[in-house]
Amino acid sequence: MKDGNGKSYNYEEDDEDEKKINVRKEIFSWIKTILLALVLAYCINTFVIVNATVPTGSMENTIMPKDRIIALRLAYDFGKPQRGDIAVFKYPDNESLLYVKRVIGLPGETVEIKDGLVYINGADEPLADEYVKETPYGDFGPYEVPEGHYFMLGDNRNESLDSRFWINKFVEEDKILGKVYLKYFPGFKLLK
Structure with a gap:
């Protein structure tokens, strides 16, 4: 053309x-x-x-083995960890590993466990641990939590490798990566 x-x-x-x-x-x-x-x-x-898979039963029945969870990294940019928070953090004895536990002892507090019950600062009454899987046992402490650090326990106290058994008993605040808010697999569940 x-x-x-x-x-x-x-x-x-x-x-x-x-x-x-x-x-x-x-x-x-x-x-x-x-x-x-x-x-x-x-x-x-x-x-x-923080998107993680929980490998063990240390947080049963709140979080089960193989559950997928999400923690918000920004949660502690606007406030400090509080007793009862479920947190993801770098394991103090090997920071290449991430652990998920519940915040129990706050900076400056004394934590003692008698007959499996947790007492803070010599209180007459133990913590109300309604999330604990079964009746815990054992005596531990007292532990004095240093400033800027936290004492962590699993909800499955009788089967949890937590602050009671670590060489470095306390988690530094800047090693806490986030607060766990939800489990999304299998099934969806908001966590407290």
């Missing part, structure tokens, strides 16, 4: 070239979308949440 100036054009070749350009644009668009999703997932996992 010729245009008004006598030049010939092959419209089929133009259509094929345009299709190739559109395919390249589409592929590049998908690559950009996938890269953006990966960067967002990395940022959310690094700065906003």
Whole structure:
């Protein structure tokens, strides 16, 4: 085919070239979308949440083995850990491992366990541990929690490797990565 100036054009070749350009644009668009999703997932996992699988039964019946949980990293940017919080933290005896336990002793407190019951600062009444799986046993402590540190126990006290048994008994505040808010697999459950 010729245009008004006598030049010939092959419209089929133009259509094929345009299709190739559109395919390249589409592929590049998908690559950009996938890269953006990966960067967002990395940022959310690094700065906003801790996504973890619980390997043991130390937190039964609150969290069961193989449960998937989400902890909010930002929770302690706006306040300090409180007694009863479920927290994800770097294990004090090997910081390459993450542990999930309940905050029991706060900075400056004395924690003592008598006949399996937890007493804070020599109180006459033990903590109301309604989340504990079964009647705990044993005597431990007293432990004086240093400033800037926390004493952690599992809800399954008779089967939990926690502050009572660690070489480094206390978790430094800056090693606490986040507060656990929910279990999302199997099933969905808000945690307290």
